[in-house]
Amino acid sequence: MSISVPLPLHVPVPVKGIGVDVLQVSDLRKTYVTTVALDGVTFDVRPGEIFGLLGPNGAGKTTTIRISLGIIEPDSGSVRFSGRELTPDMKNMLAYLPEERGLYRKSKVIDVLVYFGSLKGVQPSDARKRAEVWLKKFELSDYGSRKVDELSKGMQQKVQFISCLLHEPEMLILDEPFSGLDPVNQIVMKDMMRELKQTGKTIVFSTHQMEQAEKLCDRICLINHGKVVLYGELSEIRKNHGSNAIHLEFDGDSSRLHELSDVATMNLYENYVELKMRDGVDSQTILRRAVNLVTVTKFSIQEASLNSIFIEAVGEKNVN
Amino acid sequence: MILMSVVPTLLMTKPDTTTTKIGIIDETGKIAPVLNDELFDKFKLPDGKPNYEIVPIRTDQRERANKMVLQEQISSYIVIDSSIARTRKFEYVSQNVSNFKEIERLQSTVKDIVVSSELQLRGVNPGLVKEVSKPIDLETVRLSKTGTAEKAEVGSGFALGYIFIIVLALFILTSGQLLVRSVIEEKSNRIVEVLLSSTTADEIMTGKILGLSLLGMTQLAVWASIGVAFAGQLAAFLTIPDNIWWEVVFFVLGFLFYATIFVMAGAPVTTEQEAQQATQYVSMLLFFPIIFAFLVIQSPTAGYLKVLSLIPLLTPTMMAFRIPVQSPEMWELLLGALILIVSTYFCMIAAGRIFRIGILVYGKRPSLKELMRWATKKG
Numbered sequence: 001m002s003i004s005v006p007l008p009l010h011v012p013v014p015v016k017g018i019g020v021d022v023l024q025v026s027d028l029r030k031t032y033v034t035t036v037a038l039d040g041v042t043f044d045v046r047p048g049e050i051f052g053l054l055g056p057n058g059a060g061k062t063t064t065i066r067i068s069l070g071i072i073e074p075d076s077g078s079v080r081f082s083g084r085e086l087t088p089d090m091k092n093m094l095a096y097l098p099e100e101r102g103l104y105r106k107s108k109v110i111d112v113l114v115y116f117g118s119l120k121g122v123q124p125s126d127a128r129k130r131a132e133v134w135l136k137k138f139e140l141s142d143y144g145s146r147k148v149d150e151l152s153k154g155m156q157q158k159v160q161f162i163s164c165l166l167h168e169p170e171m172l173i174l175d176e177p178f179s180g181l182d183p184v185n186q187i188v189m190k191d192m193m194r195e196l197k198q199t200g201k202t203i204v205f206s207t208h209q210m211e212q213a214e215k216l217c218d219r220i221c222l223i224n225h226g227k228v229v230l231y232g233e234l235s236e237i238r239k240n241h242g243s244n245a246i247h248l249e250f251d252g253d254s255s256r257l258h259e260l261s262d263v264a265t266m267n268l269y270e271n272y273v274e275l276k277m278r279d280g281v282d283s284q285t286i287l288r289r290a291v292n293l294v295t296v297t298k299f300s301i302q303e304a305s306l307n308s309i310f311i312e313a314v315g316e317k318n319v320n
Numbered sequence: 321m322i323l324m325s326v327v328p329t330l331l332m333t334k335p336d337t338t339t340t341k342i343g344i345i346d347e348t349g350k351i352a353p354v355l356n357d358e359l360f361d362k363f364k365l366p367d368g369k370p371n372y373e374i375v376p377i378r379t380d381q382r383e384r385a386n387k388m389v390l391q392e393q394i395s396s397y398i399v400i401d402s403s404i405a406r407t408r409k410f411e412y413v414s415q416n417v418s419n420f421k422e423i424e425r426l427q428s429t430v431k432d433i434v435v436s437s438e439l440q441l442r443g444v445n446p447g448l449v450k451e452v453s454k455p456i457d458l459e460t461v462r463l464s465k466t467g468t469a470e471k472a473e474v475g476s477g478f479a480l481g482y483i484f485i486i487v488l489a490l491f492i493l494t495s496g497q498l499l500v501r502s503v504i505e506e507k508s509n510r511i512v513e514v515l516l517s518s519t520t521a522d523e524i525m526t527g528k529i530l531g532l533s534l535l536g537m538t539q540l541a542v543w544a545s546i547g548v549a550f551a552g553q554l555a556a557f558l559t560i561p562d563n564i565w566w567e568v569v570f571f572v573l574g575f576l577f578y579a580t581i582f583v584m585a586g587a588p589v590t591t592e593q594e595a596q597q598a599t600q601y602v603s604m605l606l607f608f609p610i611i612f613a614f615l616v617i618q619s620p621t622a623g624y625l626k627v628l629s630l631i632p633l634l635t636p637t638m639m640a641f642r643i644p645v646q647s648p649e650m651w652e653l654l655l656g657a658l659i660l661i662v663s664t665y666f667c668m669i670a671a672g673r674i675f676r677i678g679i680l681v682y683g684k685r686p687s688l689k690e691l692m693r694w695a696t697k698k699g
Binding site: 066 | 506520
């Protein structure tokens with residue numbers, strides 16, 4: 001089921017050279033008292049792509065985002081947008097969705113939207129009109145004059161998201177945009193992000209939910225303990241990490257599969273197993289062995305899921 | 321807010337509406353008969369009826385008197401024993417001994433009666449005494465710097481100072497709360513991050529300071545207009561001194577300075593509880609200058625006051641009283657204003673640094689030492 005949210009009022013034409021749609025993060029370092037939050041983080045975001053900033057909790061994603069937006073200063077390293085340092089004008093072309101709701105609880109929804117819009121340089125009367133259009137599109141028209149804390153969490157998240165879109169930014173930076181959303185709203189958010197990409201916007205979002213990242217990102221940067229662990233095209237990364245995974249469906253005694261050798265990891269179920277072969281092992285060898293142990297009904301070689309790549313990358317680094 | 325300050329005063333001066341019954345146990349036998357009439361002469365209700373009615377009680381009926389009070393047949397009773405002319409005191413018994421108005425009236429009326437009777441005993445005509453002891457008025461004339469003499473009521477200068485002090489006290493109480501609440505709201509809801517993605521910490525802080533100062537001015541304006549509304553009584557007291565503009569200057573500077581201090585205290589706060597503490601400390605700090613200001617009333621020209629007026633924290637309030645009463649020299653005014661401006665400027669810088677760091681810090685409230693470290697850390 002796809003829920004589509006219609007496009008905004010007009011499609012902004014990206015103007016070359018003036019835009020902020022290229023983000024260059026270079027060797028960021030940041031220490032909080034004794035904790036090293038960032039230890040040399042470098043990556044680029046290209047115009048018009050959806051870029052995933054991934055990592056476990058505490059990896060440094062939020063710190064990276066805050067530094068990129070100029071909310072806090074790094075100890076060293078630089079952040080450039082299309083080659084330039086962040087200026088107040090350029091801030092009007094960016095949008096920020098913080099991880100937790102950043103709305104004035106006791107104010108009316110429409111007032112909050114108009115205020116945040118005006119902070120980004122939109123005329124208040126304009127902001128009001130645009131806000132009403134967006135509220136309608138997210139089916140929140142009835143809530144415009146309600147106080148923010150009368151809305152449910154999911155609705156507040158939508159309002160927060162609208163506040164990112166009012167000023168028609170070139171780049172959106174979203175910190176854990178899916179957290180706290182129910183499955184239906186997660187789909188709405190995903191669809192929204194895809195639509196925005198189609199209108200030429202660049203989207204950077206952080207998450208530790210790999211299923212979301214997998215479906216959306218063009219390129220990713222995975223950080224752990226403040227260091228970059230993986231970086232590049234998602235498809236490339238999956239290819240490089242992929243071919244060791246085998247999925248088998250079978251009949252018979254599942255416990256017999258423990259006799260399989262050359263298996264690095266195995267997730268075993270009643271009639272189904274996901275396993276990772278040791279490096280250098282041929283998939284056909286495993287198949288032949290399995291056939292001797294159970295009745296194989298289905299056999300496929302999987303590209304590794306981002307989830308398993310993540311676990312592997314983060315797990316290894318933890319050992320270090 | 322306005323009602324809260326005006327209503328109590330109005331209530332205190334409100335006239336009674338019903339006659340109060342007061343019992344009297346009089347051993348001398350001479351006072352009770354006269355007291356009722358004397359009280360009626362002096363104190364009447366708006367509708368002309370007597371404000372007080374005396375109920376004589378026999379001297380051996382103390383118990384009954386108490387019962388009458390408890391049963392609210394009389395509101396109180398007085399006991400006058402025969403030696404009152406010598407002991408110079410009598411007793412007032414009631415369930416409520418804080419009714420100042422009633423007590424004071426009884427006291428003065430009984431005194432008048434006793435004095436009058438004593439005079440008669442010694443052969444002096446009470447009526448003559450009354451005429452001779454009429455009070456003598458003092459007419460006050462204020463000499464301004466330009467040499468013009470204006471008739472002015474006693475304490476005319478202070479009225480202006482009082483208004484300033486009242487408004488300042490209100491300002492401290494309300495603005496402190498407002499500022500700290502807004503910081504907490506924005507911090508706990510992470511709104512501050514969104515704001516910082518659009519603007520700088522300095523801009524946010526300046527906005528809050530200006531907003532608070534404007535609030536102070538608005539409060540002042542409201543009070544001023546109330547003052548004008550009650551113009552009848554106030555006009556007699558209020559003489560506008562020549563340098564009223566200096567008064568205004570110190571108002572404005574005072575608000576800015578105090579608002580900056582609030583920002584410094586409020587920025588590191590995260591929880592409601594810390595907010596209370598912070599507000600309390602700062603309020604106490606800012607109430608000190610008001611106490612000092614009252615020194616001015618006692619001896620407006622004392623030398624050490626000149627020095628005290630130059631201490632930035634005390635300047636606004638001290639100048640507030642000194643200007644209308646006995647205008648300080650021009651150099652004092654200029655110097656005071658200058659020092660205040662410079663202090664405010666440096667405080668703003670320190671406040672900016674504390675604010676910048678404080679609004680993103682959650683958890684344990686930083687110690688005073690830490691705050692000092694923030695203030696001295698550049699950018």
